[in-house]
Amino acid sequence: MRFLSRESGMCAVVSCKCTWSCGIWRSKVNVAYGWTGKILRVDLTERAWSVEPSGKYVDRFIGGIGIGLMVFWEEVGPLVGAFDPDNRLVFAPGPLTGTLAPASGRLEIISKSPLNYPTETVTRSGMGGFWGPELKYAGYDALIVQGRADNWVSLWINNDRVVFIDSKDYIGEDTYSTQAKLRKELDPQARILCIGPAGENLSRLAAIVSETSFVSGKSGFGAVMGSKRLKAIAVRGTEGIRIFDPGRLARVSKEVRRLSGRDPMREWTSRTFINPESQRTFLNKYRKQNTSCFGCHVACFAYLRVPEAGESQMHCLNYYYFSPATKYYGHSLDRDQAVADSIVLANRLGLDTTSIAGMVKFLSDLYQAGRIAPQPELPVDKVGSREFIQKLLSAIATRKGIGSLLSEGAPRAADHI
Ligand code: SF4
Missing domain, CATH: 3.60.9.10 (Aldehyde ferredoxin oxidoreductase, N-terminal domain)
Structure with missing residues (x-):
């Protein structure tokens, strides 16, 4: 270097x-x-x-x-x-x-x-x-x-x-x-x-x-x-930040922490999730500890360890593959491994899980409409499986095969399909 x-x-x-x-x-x-x-x-x-x-x-x-x-x-x-x-x-x-x-x-x-x-x-x-x-x-x-x-x-x-x-x-x-x-x-x-x-x-x-x-x-x-x-x-960095009234900031911060200390995000129970009960079960089964950003008392991240699928810090909003994997495997270890793959692999490859969530739905709809056929590098007949999510993420990150088109994002890919 x-x-x-x-x-x-x-x-x-x-x-x-x-x-x-x-x-x-x-x-x-x-x-x-x-x-x-x-x-x-x-x-x-x-x-x-x-x-x-x-x-x-x-x-x-x-x-x-x-x-x-x-x-x-x-x-x-x-x-x-x-x-x-x-x-x-x-x-x-x-x-x-x-x-x-x-x-x-x-x-x-x-x-x-x-x-x-x-x-x-x-x-x-x-x-x-x-x-x-x-x-x-x-x-x-x-x-x-x-x-x-x-x-x-x-x-x-x-x-x-x-x-x-x-x-x-x-x-x-x-x-x-x-x-x-x-x-x-x-x-x-x-x-x-x-x-x-x-x-x-x-x-x-x-x-x-x-x-x-x-x-x-x-x-x-x-x-x-x-x-x-x-x-x-x-x-x-080792410099400090000038605060006008440190005592007042400490008092106000303490009050904010008291008022928002029971934020439901910590247990991933936001109503935006489709099935929070089974997600809570998933969380409680694999969570080693809650984690957070700098200075945050809500700690909405959790460090999870799923057998034979690795371990990582994960965020509630990353639960995009939970429903497809549950549909494919039912409530099983395979399902939990697929969910962990979908998060950890995306973070490792540097892919945005929110955009990938839309892509999974887009491909699923295309397959059901008969507009796309299963292929070795993208088994769209197996949406919800570990194999599908691993191959999809890898293809998009490396632009391999159909991954080159999909890495343009769903709207641009739709213009060509
Ligand atoms: S994203 Fe970070 S700052 Fe926001 S609630 Fe979660 S831990 Fe706190």
Whole structure:
């Protein structure tokens, strides 16, 4: 692995060449509490990075979505497509991210979406976990990524240092092994988000994944990262966040936790699920512990272990294959293994389970209407089985056979079937 870095020029505030560690800039720009005052911009084409004041945004917008959309309004024209190097990927936490506030681990990602149909318009996608707070601790209110690298790279943001890491050896690695290797290489405490084979192959169903199942989905942003030849972004930060009234924030946070402590999401009993009783049984059978994003008391994730199907952190909204698998196997271990496969394999390959849920239904309907026949790489007569979901996910992530068409997403695939 080779490390390259190139710092760009002058401090924009006090016109000196520095790393923003002097603190003088803080008195020159309007830095509100909760914000760090800086935005990091990385140009992959130029292999360069720079730091800008965030004051012009944080004065006018509450949080990450506002900053991200304003960047698009100012910098990206309407004809720029999702895979165009001029497209931006904006990673933007909010003013509460990384503070004592409950559920403050959230991060917003804003970009042109390759999944939007028929036009690749700007959208946003949220991600939980720990990456957003770490970006704030590294000293940034947002990260703007633009351009396209000549060869595959990853970014290593370590407080005020930014390093470009050649990453061609990581291509083909799934999201779990990518993070494990990068953490070993860089810093065991680094927080990492990355793409898997789906993003590398520009599947419009590709997600950005952090840890095992903090996912930015429903947007195809994994493919936008892939189009920029950006495999991963690792962050480590040790700065604090200025709070105007820490005592009051602690009191309000405690009250919010008290009022929402019994959130039904924790037991995956939301009424949006088709059969919550059998899902609760599944959960209680395999759950090792509840897990959560940074600072969240609801803890709606669970770490599950299903025999001969692996183990992982899983989220309630990932239950998309529960009904098809129950229909195929009945209430059995095979069913539970198929459900686990549908979640863990999707996260490893970097695929968005919400989009895959729609694809499973789409293929099932096509088969029943006689518009598609079973084939070795896609046994559509076995929807609900382990074999079907494993082959479907793999084909879409690698664009193998019919997977190339399906990786365009259901609406675009429908135009060709
Ligand atoms: S653990 Fe669940 S409820 Fe809490 S912030 Fe994360 S996604 Fe939201």
